[in-house]
Amino acid sequence: MRDIAARLQVYPASVQWHVKTKDDLLAAVAGSVMADISVPADDMPWQAWIVALFRRCRQAVRRHPNVTPLIGAQLVSNASLPADLVDGVLRTLERAGFVDESLLEAYNTVIAAMLGFLTMEFAPLPAENPQRWADELRERVHTVRPLDHPSLARALPVLANRAFIVRWENGVTAPMDASFERHAAIIVAGLDAFARAQRQAAG
Amino acid sequence: MRDIAARLQVYPASVQWHVKTKDDLLAAVAGSVMADISVPADDMPWQAWIVALFRRCRQAVRRHPNVTPLIGAQLVSNASLPADLVDGVLRTLERAGFVDESLLEAYNTVIAAMLGFLTMEFAPLPAENPQRWADELRERVHTVRPLDHPSLARALPVLANRAFIVRWENGVTAPMDASFERHAAIIVAGLDAFARAQRQAAG
DNA sequence: ACCTGAACACCGTTCAAGT
DNA sequence: ACCTGAACACCGTTCAAGT
Numbered sequence: 001m002r003d004i005a006a007r008l009q010v011y012p013a014s015v016q017w018h019v020k021t022k023d024d025l026l027a028a029v030a031g032s033v034m035a036d037i038s039v040p041a042d043d044m045p046w047q048a049w050i051v052a053l054f055r056r057c058r059q060a061v062r063r064h065p066n067v068t069p070l071i072g073a074q075l076v077s078n079a080s081l082p083a084d085l086v087d088g089v090l091r092t093l094e095r096a097g098f099v100d101e102s103l104l105e106a107y108n109t110v111i112a113a114m115l116g117f118l119t120m121e122f123a124p125l126p127a128e129n130p131q132r133w134a135d136e137l138r139e140r141v142h143t144v145r146p147l148d149h150p151s152l153a154r155a156l157p158v159l160a161n162r163a164f165i166v167r168w169e170n171g172v173t174a175p176m177d178a179s180f181e182r183h184a185a186i187i188v189a190g191l192d193a194f195a196r197a198q199r200q201a202a203g
Numbered sequence: 204m205r206d207i208a209a210r211l212q213v214y215p216a217s218v219q220w221h222v223k224t225k226d227d228l229l230a231a232v233a234g235s236v237m238a239d240i241s242v243p244a245d246d247m248p249w250q251a252w253i254v255a256l257f258r259r260c261r262q263a264v265r266r267h268p269n270v271t272p273l274i275g276a277q278l279v280s281n282a283s284l285p286a287d288l289v290d291g292v293l294r295t296l297e298r299a300g301f302v303d304e305s306l307l308e309a310y311n312t313v314i315a316a317m318l319g320f321l322t323m324e325f326a327p328l329p330a331e332n333p334q335r336w337a338d339e340l341r342e343r344v345h346t347v348r349p350l351d352h353p354s355l356a357r358a359l360p361v362l363a364n365r366a367f368i369v370r371w372e373n374g375v376t377a378p379m380d381a382s383f384e385r386h387a388a389i390i391v392a393g394l395d396a397f398a399r400a401q402r403q404a405a406g
Numbered sequence: 407a408c409c410t411g412a413a414c415a416c417c418g419t420t421c422a423a424g425t
Numbered sequence: 426a427c428c429t430g431a432a433c434a435c436c437g438t439t440c441a442a443g444t
Contacts, residue, residue, distance in 0.1 A: 001436070001437055001438085002435085002436060002437080010408095010409070010410090011409070011410055011411070012436085012437080012438085013409080013410075013411080013412095013437095013438075013439075013440085014408075014409055014410080015437095016437085016438065016439080017407090017408060017409075018408090021331060021437085021438085022436095022437065022438090023329045023330070023331045027329070068276070069272070069276040069277070072275065072276055072319070072322055072323055072326070073271070073272040073275055073276035073322050073323075073326050073327075074272070074326050074327060074329070075326045075327065075328045075329070075370075075371075075373055081340070081343055081344065081368065081369070082368070083347060083351070083352045083355060084352070085368075086352070086355050086368055086369060087351075087352035087353070087354050087355040090354035090355055090358050091353075091354040094354060100361055101361065101381070103358060103361065104358075104361050104362060104365060104366055104381075104382065105381060105382045105385035105386075106385075106389075107358075107362070107366055107367075108366055108367055108379065108382035108385075108386065109382070109385060109386045109389050111323070111366075111367040111368060112316075112319055112320040112323050112324075112367060112382075112386060113315075113316060113319065113320075113386075115319070115323060115367070116275070116315055116316065116318070116319020116320055116322060116323055117315040117316075117319055119275055119276050119319060119322055119323070120275055120276075120314075120315050120318060120319055120322075121315075123275070123276050123277050123278045124276075124277060124278065125278045126226045126230070126277070126278065127226070128224060128226045137284070140284055141284065144286060148286070148290075149286045149287070149289070149290035150290070150294075151290050151293035151294040151297060152286060152289050152290040152293055155293050155306060155307075155310075158303055158304065158306065158307050159307060159310070162307060163307055163310055163311055163314075164310075164311055164314040164315060164318070165284065165285070165288075165289055165314060166284070166289065167278075168278075170278055176311065178304070178307075178308060179307065179308045179311035179312070179315075182308035182309075182311075182312060182397070183308075183311065183312045183315060183316075185393075185397070186309075186312050186390065186393030186394060186396070186397055187389065187390075187393055188393070189392065189393040189396035189397065190388075190389030190390055190391070190392040190393030190394075190396070191389060191393075192396075193389075193392040193393070193395075193396070194385070194388070194389055194392065204417070204418055204419085205416085205417060205418080213427095213428070213429090214428070214429055214430070215417085215418080215419085216418095216419075216420080216421085216428080216429075216430080216431095217427075217428055217429080218418095219418085219419065219420080220426090220427060220428075221427090224418085224419085225417095225418065225419090
């Protein structure tokens with residue numbers, strides 16, 4: 001609040017006149033980021049539509065990575081209610097054949113997979129002493145004992161700083177492009193299987 | 204910090220002796236929650252193992268829902284490095300046939316899907332005025348215009364307070380059991396398709 | 407309608423001093 | 426080794442007063 005006031009060259013209290021509280025301001029910021037996720041056109045297969053949405057969403061989030069915690073990890077973000085986005089996902093999943101409860105479940109999977117991955121990819125580092133923290137974690141990663149954790153030890157060269165939990169940079173400096181693409185593909189393949197099972201059950 | 208000190212009936216400054224900084228304390232808390240996710244046994248198909256892990260993880264997180272933001276949305280959580288968990292996931296994905304880059308991608312999908320969903324399910328409400336906030340959002344949801352957003356309007360009875368973005372309670376008071384189960388199943392089905400494609404490409 | 411100026415309550419952290 | 430007691434810097438918010 002005080003920083004914003006300083007940036008605007010006004011007194012701290014002035015900000016409160018425009019926005020009631022700090023939470024309200026953060027909600028507005030999150031809403032603004034959510035709002036500029038434009039939705040793909042409907043002239044493609046539903047599978048391609050989902051993947052396209054994943055990519056657009058990542059582009060939008062990437063422009064303001066510091067906002068990600070608000071979107072994924074706080075219910076505040078909902079206040080914005082990006083109806084175009086929600087409606088688009090639902091419309092597309094209906095095309096895939098989902099209805100009622102299966103539509104709900106497919107929708108929740110899409111949103112959780114999309115925003116969940118991005119929340120984690122761009123999770124901020126500890127504000128305190130990022131460099132010291134990164135060094136410590138990197139060190140700890142290298143002390144994995146091959147006899148206790150053979151798979152981890154073996155995979156370490158591939159995983160180090162590229163895999164969740166085993167990294168010391170976030171998506172801002174170490175983007176996870178390939179994994180994000182794969183994640184989107186896996187979600188779509190899984191939804192496809194679910195849709196087929198639904199159709200078969202329906203007769 | 205001050206609350207903890209009060210709870211322990213000591214002066215605020217006393218806490219700093221045991222833990223250097225607030226961030227360090229939060230990292231320790233996150234680590235403690237991560238640490239009590241025990242890993243399933245290896246005597247089941249890899250698909251069942253992944254689903255079992257999803258369930259165990261949710262149980263652990265559910266016991267301390269307020270910690271979820273630390274786990275999903277902050278890189279601090281990594282500091283704990285739950286090696287048993289990471290090694291277990293890798294070992295299981297190796298059983299499924301993944302290696303090198305495909306192992307990395309499959310691993311990232313599993314972790315993001317698991318922790319990402321939980322982060323969102325248990326995302327905290329705005330601390331400020333939860334009731335007022337919930338009322339406002341519920342109201343806004345009901346003003347969706349059917350001509351502008353037909354799919355959303357039609358699905359609203361099913362989605363209201365049960366779907367991401369369209370809810371005003373979090374998983375503590377409104378658990379998303381069915382969607383979580385479905386999400387796990389979709390991830391496994393998607394991984395399965397990926398594994399088959401890998402095998403085929405390998406010859 | 408929008409900002410000033412001062413004040414208040416709160417909170418993480420420091421540090422010299424105690425035991 | 427562990428805590429006290431006081432102090433400091435910082436930050437979101439309030440409010441009467443200005444224009």
